[in-house]
Amino acid sequence: MMHESAVELSRRIRTGELTATELMTEAIRAADAVDPQINALIWRDDEASLRDAAAADAELAAGIGVGPFHGIPLPIKELTWVAGQPGTFGSRGVSDAPRPVSDLVVDRFRDAGFVLFGRSNSPEAGPMSVTENSRFGVTRNPWNVDRSPAGSSGGAAAAVAAGIVPVAHATDGGGSIRMPASATGLVGLKPSRGRVPARVPMWEHSIVEGVITRHIEDTAAILDAISAPDPTLPYAAPRPPRPFADEVGLDGPRLRIGLLLDAPSGVPVDPECRAAAEDLARALEHLGHTVEPVRPLLHSWEAVLGFVDVIINSWLWTTPYEDAELAEPYIRARRERARAHTGGDYALAAMRLYSENVDILAQWGRDFDVLLTPTMATTPPPVGVVLAEANAAFDGPRLTENQMIAFTAFANITGQPAISLPVRMSAAGLPVGAQLIGRPFGEGELIRLAASVQEHFGWTRRHPAVAGVAG
Template sequence: MTDTTSLPEPVGTGPEGWPSATELAGRIASGEAGAREVLEGYLARIDALDPALNAFCHVEHDQARQVADAADARVAAGGPLPPFLGVPIAIKDLHPVRGRPLCSASNAVEHRVMDADAPAVKALREAGFVFVGATTSPEFGTVSVTESLRHGVTRSPWDLNRSPGGSSGGAAAAVAAGLLPVAHGSDGAGSIREPASFCGLVGLKPSRGRVPSDAHYMEGFATEGVLTRTVLDTAAILDVLAAAPQSTWYSAPPADEPYRRQAQRDPRRLRVGLNLQPAFPAEVHPAAVALARRAADLLADLGHEVVEQSIPGLDPDWFQPRFEILYATGSADCAVVDESAAEPLNRTLRQAARETDSLTYVRTMLELQWRSAEMYRAWEAVDVLLTPTNPVLAPSEGALWQGQDADPWLPLRRAEETASLTALANMLGLPAISIPLVEQPGGLPLGVQLIGGRWCDGTVLALAGQLERAHPWRHRRPSMPMTIESAGRNTSWI
């Protein structure tokens, strides 16, 4: 047992709750708090709480302390400072970090030490963040829970019997438990927004091409971002990421003004479309329906026009097989050296990818683009689409994998159900944010999602910011401190 009753709160904790990344950056820059002081508080919480949560697969105590000390020296020397100097962050274990082996939560890859940061990671480093380690992910980020043979089970701080979601589940669990003020994540079908929803956090999938990348993974379905507790943090960090150099074939047009400023200003009266159509065959849980309708009422109370809005051309039976042709190639960028060591689902997906001929793959991508042109028409009628983030509640440990011996596709189909309200924004390349607007009976988080039109990241952030000011959620957090027992790394369900 680990007694955490005397564990201190993070530096800067106030009446509203744990400090935000922007607040910590201000404290450090002004000299009110030291970067090393801030870091030590978070490292203490990681050491005390992570044995039960398993949010981290790697913690860099000594390296982080060296970077924090250098940040304090830089403040003392005076002069211009990067926007997030000294603020702790962790990088999801699917993305290259200079000097760190890339694991991808897999026993099947070679775990090479990376000689350079991924572009978004580099942007975060140059913004002054202190990297404290790597957060857990499922193998290759394939599913909507954070469970793997390599790293075991990651648990939600809200309920240790439930998953924080995936694939950025380690990042979400860390921020939700106060182990970090912010964590890096990525999203190919909802992998930032799903864990944000299950953990009571803010999670934005930016527009396609908004965040720098080495390549457009999954044909541009996937992008990177962060898990935070406030809309302002999410907006301010998007400013950092969006300003970084782009090296890919196409990028999003620049914003007219900083996202941070847009998030702090109420939007004009918007037309908001309530939508409950899943992109995959799935039933929307009554709790998720009730949550979305409550959110619609809150938007109407703020003066926005709320209407029912369908998405033309959205057919789950059409979308699912085409999505799976693309998704089967999701591990193509990973240096797999022993496929027999990969988990059963990922072996199945890689075999399916090999059996898909190039003409079928290209034709499928063209069909997705052609159908997208029809679906975009929904945003000609509304400014923002409102949905539940997830149609289901957070799953329990191992539930995703049950029955996979008889049907190896079952875990993916269950993950698709979880992602059935998020994946469409990935296909369309639209900005989408999950926010913990409505508090669920019983306290278990479930988010609502706002999906903006093409390149309208600022509109989404402005509306989310207005909702946050009108109905604050930052004070909500798991019961901490608590007495916990490490649950170990049970992998019997794979």
């Protein structure tokens, strides 16, 4: 059941073929069956979720207007607040007291009809490409429990891949939707900057809210549901020319696809990851698009260092710790590094990013329409390796993590939309994704491309051995 699209499941609820209570009961059963093996959900209140599902059924029976995802269970990532739930940022140093308010995206999910079901694991405070922390432990990949589902939305991705829920909330500050989607065989769209409202533009406007899904129609329809502009916020993405859901199956213009196979940072790229991008390139060429190798202008090393060492570390310093000494060693080191930087250092780092973004973004529409890359430069790493490297030497080489973020982080800095598609299975039986990066506010174009190859690659029919779905 949970391998069906959320769009279809909600339709079945509205027509009476299925109830929200039945669907939530199945989510609880699946979580009980498989989550002990993967540790995707680190907090649940099953009684509250069942009450909310029953309330959704009562609203439908009473003829009360319902949202497009009425009755669909949805976990919220541990880095996002929900009023009345704990929000510990995955840290032993942060209280588990109920939070007083919900982040804006949570209100959007509820308005769309979703029924909240637990909280998904994340690395502490977010800046890590795997989903491991000392408070809640390691989240494992349903395709191979010795491997990581990546991060920071690894709990969300593991829950969807294992069939606990059809979709899950996620966030992306440097690849945190796209990397887990790639590692677990799912679809992960990072929306444009300003597309989904948020009270505070974290990491200098680089973190965005979204979802991890199995079906591109879910990706599109959920983006419609959560992306309406909020006039109380400082800026918003322009309205799309048509609903994103209408892009699915639409025959758009033939595009110029730029193919980038070498990592901008120079780290080695696993042949399986190159092959995934080449697989997607061939499929798009078959559909009439032009694919040509490109060497795009991207950020300078000084700009990247400013983003990682000044901007992200400064935002980590704002995490509301009750006892920062209980944070992971690498988090303590990054917070201490932030104390050494001045306000001028931050302003200079931000200024360099925005200045370089102008020339980088100008390439879309001029030199190519969409950029195609591997999602990661490595297949999913063994659990424990990346976190241990970070804690042992925060400023060391950390090759594995650098390979994981090699193709994803720059789109957060520029604010562009980007999507990872699960186009390949490695020889070792692990999913491998390819990424499409669109022009500013070009989510519609990415959704059209993704929908055009979904059936060809058949990823909606691939499921891991660790799965909690009945039937």
